[in-house]
Amino acid sequence: MGLGKRTDLKISVSNKDLCRSCGKCSKVCPMQLAPYKEFSDKNQIDNEHCIRCSTCVKNCPVEILYLGTEEEAKGCNLEISRK
Numbered sequence: 001m002g003l004g005k006r007t008d009l010k011i012s013v014s015n016k017d018l019c020r021s022c023g024k025c026s027k028v029c030p031m032q033l034a035p036y037k038e039f040s041d042k043n044q045i046d047n048e049h050c051i052r053c054s055t056c057v058k059n060c061p062v063e064i065l066y067l068g069t070e071e072e073a074k075g076c077n078l079e080i081s082r083k
């Protein structure tokens with residue numbers, strides 16, 4: 001069960017539509033999670049096993065992952081469109 005504090009940093013996605021489902025974030029995750037399959041309505045990953053190592057963030061080829069708060073993730077839906 002997540003604590004859900006608004007200031008908690010979680011893996012977040014800036015634009016789900018840009019995800020290629022390439023699975024790289026999953027392949028590099030030391031906890032064997034699959035971030036791209038777990039994006040919530042709030043554009044975040046609510047997984048208690050995530051250790052926030054940011055390995056997935058660094059390895060996403062389209063750079064849509066980041067470590068952010070719920071507030072940031074909410075506002076991020078339409079904002080970013082890198083090419």
Ligand code: SF4
Pocket residue numbers: 018019020021022023024025026035036059060061062063064065
């Ligand atoms: S690495 Fe990026 S593009 Fe690939 S599945 Fe994960 S989030 Fe999607």
Ligand code: SF4
Pocket residue numbers: 011025028029030031032033035049050051052053054055056057
């Ligand atoms: S931050 Fe680390 S543990 Fe969490 S999903 Fe990304 S690679 Fe996995």
